[in-house]
Amino acid sequence: LKRAQAVCEDAAVDVRLIRADMLTHVEPESYDVVLNVFTSFGYFDDPRDNARVLRNAHESLAPGGQLLIDVMGKEVLAGWIGRPQIVELDGAYVVQRDTVLDSWTRLRTDWTLVRDGIARDASITSFLYSAAELRGLFEDAGFAEVECFGGFDGEPYDHHSKRLIVRGTKPGGDRGSS
Incomplete structure (x- = not known):
């Protein structure tokens, strides 16, 4: 702020x-x-x-x-779900994986940040x-x-x-x- x-x-x-x-x-x-x-x-x-x-x-x-x-609407997500996304950063990269849960009502997104040989994970769940x-x-x-x-x-x-x-x-x- x-x-x-x-x-x-x-x-x-x-x-x-x-x-x-x-x-x-x-x-x-x-x-x-x-x-x-x-x-x-x-x-x-x-x-x-x-x-x-x-x-x-x-x-x-x-x-x-x-x-x-x-x-991210369900209709959009359905077109690419299941394919990991990789984003390159300065000296690091993030791998994002999305998993549909509960009969397409929820989404879990997992991220792995790799920097200097160290991996850190995070995840979040939301409604779709x-x-x-x-x-x-x-x-x-x-x-x-x-x-x-x-x-x-x-x-x-x-x-x-x-x-x-x-x-x-x-x-x-x-x-x-x-």
Whole structure:
């Protein structure tokens, strides 16, 4: 947050940065946009907690405000699951392995970082959502005009997409879905 604040100050942008727990943070009708990017949704073990995050965002948006979530959709993942991904870094590399769990409802991602002959492992588990499932969660949380895209440029979500971007609008505003 300190680096983000410094960048915003250098750019002469007036922002308020907040560190809070997404399970409890609500500021009624305070935001025009809520962004959740880089697959930062679906990590709670209880699916009701993931739904709570959507309801908190809905409650915190002003009428007409929008929530955007960026995840790896099930449809995208199905095209390449099972193939390890290797990322080379300066003097090191990371091997990423993804495993589908629980009848395609959850994903475990395992990483191995190798640097100077030493390997370190980490792993994380998250829920997997299809476009239809995530659209339904948005609607259950009260969002309208829910749309799914294959990228931030608004391209269609299909079998060529690399990401699933879902956008929903809190009813009551006059912004539309532009």
